[in-house]
Amino acid sequence: MYLLKYGSISAAIVVGLYAVLIGLLTTSNFQAHVVYLHKIQMTWFKDLNVPEGFGFLRNQVTPFSINSPSGEKLYAWHILPVELYRHNEAVLLSESSGFASDFTKKHAFKLLRDDADALLVIHMHGAAGTVGSGYRVPNYRALSAGKPDKIHVLTFDYGGFGRSRGQPTERSVCLDAVTVVHWALRVANVPPSRIIIFGQSLGTAVSLAVAEHFALQSPPIVFAGHVLVAPFVDVATLMATYKVAGTIPLLSPVANIPPFFNYLKRYIRDHWSSKDRIADYIHANEANGEKYQITIIHAEDDYDIPWTHSKELYWHAVNATRAAGVSPGELEEVMDDGKKCLGPAGTVFEWKTENGAIREEILKTGLHDVIMGNPIVTLAVMRIFTAVNPDIGTREG
Numbered sequence: 463m464y465l466l467k468y469g470s471i472s473a474a475i476v477v478g479l480y481a482v483l484i485g486l487l488t489t490s491n492f493q494a495h496v497v498y499l500h501k502i503q504m505t506w507f508k509d510l511n512v513p514e515g516f517g518f519l520r521n522q523v524t525p526f527s528i529n530s531p532s533g534e535k536l537y538a539w540h541i542l543p544v545e546l547y548r549h550n551e552a553v554l555l556s557e558s559s560g561f562a563s564d565f566t567k568k569h570a571f572k573l574l575r576d577d578a579d580a581l582l583v584i585h586m587h588g589a590a591g592t593v594g595s596g597y598r599v600p601n602y603r604a605l606s607a608g609k610p611d612k613i614h615v616l617t618f619d620y621g622g623f624g625r626s627r628g629q630p631t632e633r634s635v636c637l638d639a640v641t642v643v644h645w646a647l648r649v650a651n652v653p654p655s656r657i658i659i660f661g662q663s664l665g666t667a668v669s670l671a672v673a674e675h676f677a678l679q680s681p682p683i684v685f686a687g688h689v690l691v692a693p694f695v696d697v698a699t700l701m702a703t704y705k706v707a708g709t710i711p712l713l714s715p716v717a718n719i720p721p722f723f724n725y726l727k728r729y730i731r732d733h734w735s736s737k738d739r740i741a742d743y744i745h746a747n748e749a750n751g752e753k754y755q756i757t758i759i760h761a762e763d764d765y766d767i768p769w770t771h772s773k774e775l776y777w778h779a780v781n782a783t784r785a786a787g788v789s790p791g792e793l794e795e796v797m798d799d800g801k802k803c804l805g806p807a808g809t810v811f812e813w814k815t816e817n818g819a820i821r822e823e824i825l826k827t828g829l830h831d832v833i834m835g836n837p838i839v840t841l842a843v844m845r846i847f848t849a850v851n852p853d854i855g856t857r858e859g
C-alpha cells in the first residue's frame with residue numbers, strides 16, 4: 463500500500479519536473495544555456511593565460527585576443543607545432559610569457575605570417591568549456607602531428623565562453639568565428655588554400671556556417687578543407703535524440719508525439735541547420751568550380767550525438783553534388799559497393815566529384831570527444847592538406 467502510494471507520488475514528481483523542464487526549454491535564455499553550456503567552464507582552477515598548466519611548453523602557446531566587430535575581445539590561443547618550436551626554442555624562451563597584448567610582435571606570430579609554407583588549422587570547439595578544456599588539448603596535438611614543423615593551430619572562445627565576454631546566440635557565434643578567420647587571412651596573411659577549419663560537436667555547425675559564409679562571397683573564398691568530428695543535422699533533430707549523460711533521453715518521449723514536438727520546435731531560437739549549410743556550401747562550390755574537401759568523422763559509441771546524425775548529414779552533402787540530387791536509396795547502393803570495411807576500425811567511404819571529395823569515417827569506438835586526440839584526426843588533416851598542396855607531403859621543412 464505505502465509503496466504504491468509513494469511510488470505514484472514520485473512518479474508524479476518526475477512527470478511534473480519533466481513538464482517544468484519542457485516549459486523552461488521554450489524560454490530562449492534557458493535554451494541558450496542548454497545548447498551552449500557556456501557557463502560550464504571546466505577549467506575553473508586553472509589560468510588560461512598560463513598554458514604551461516595545460517601541459518604545453520613555455521611559450522608554445524600564446525594567449526592573445528582578436529577584436530570582434532561588436533567591440534568585444536575574443537580570447538584566443540595560438541599553438542606552435544612541436545618541431546617548429548624546437549627549431550626556435552632559444553628565441554621563444556627569451557621572450558616574456560603569458561597573455562600577449564600585441565601578438566604581432568611575438569616570434570610565434572612571425573613564424574606563422576612569414577613562412578610561405580606555413581599551414582594553419584582554425585579550431586572551432588564544441589559546447590561548454592574553454593580553449594583549454596578536456597580533450598581539446600590532445601586534439602591540438604593531433605591536428606599538427608602530421609607535419610610538426612608546419613601546422614599551426616588557432617583556437618578561440620566564442621563570446622560568452624571563458625574569457626570572451628557576451629551572450630552566445632547563433633548569430634554572435636558565427637560572427638565571432640568569421641572574425642577569427644578574417645584575422646588569419648588578413649593579419650596572419652595565411653591564404654585559404656593553407657587553412658583547414660576543424661570543428662567538433664557544436665563547433666561543426668559553426669565551421670559549416672563559416673564554410674557557407676565564405677563560399678558565397680564574391681569572389682568566393684574556399685579553404686583547403688573542413689574536418690567535422692561528431693556533427694549533427696540541426697538542433698531540432700539533436701533535441702529528439704539527445705540523451706543526458708548518454709542515458710536519459712531528454713526529449714525523445716515528446717519527439718514520439720509529432721504534433722507536440724512540432725509545436726515545441728517553434729520555440730527553437732538557434733537552429734544551427736548544418737544540413738542546409740553543407741548543401742549550400744557544396745552547391746556553391748560545384749557551381750563555381752571551386753575545389754573542396756570535407757571529412758566527417760563519428761564514433762558509433764558516441765552517446766552524446768548518435769552517429770546517425772553523420773549519416774544523415776552525409777546524405778545531404780552528397781545530395782547537393784548533383785543538380786538533380788541523389789536519392790538516399792541510390793547513395794546506399796553506391797556505399798554498399800564502395801565502402802571500405804576496416805574491421806574494428808570501422809568503415810570509410812568517399813564520394814568524389816570533379817571538384818570535391820566528401821569523406822565519411824565511422825569508427826567503432828572513440829566516444830564523443832576522446833576521438834579528437836586520435837591519429838584519425840591527424841590523418842584527416844594531412845589528407846586534405848596534401849590533396850590541395852601536393853608538394854607538402856614530399857618537401858622537407
Ligand SMILES: *[C@@H]1O[C@H](CO)[C@@H](O)[C@H](O)[C@H]1NC(C)=O
Pocket residue numbers: 741778781782784785786787788
Ligand atoms: C536534394 O537535392 C535536390 C536537388 O538539389 C533538392 O531539390 C532537394 O531539396 C534535396 N533534398 C533535401 C532533403 O534537401
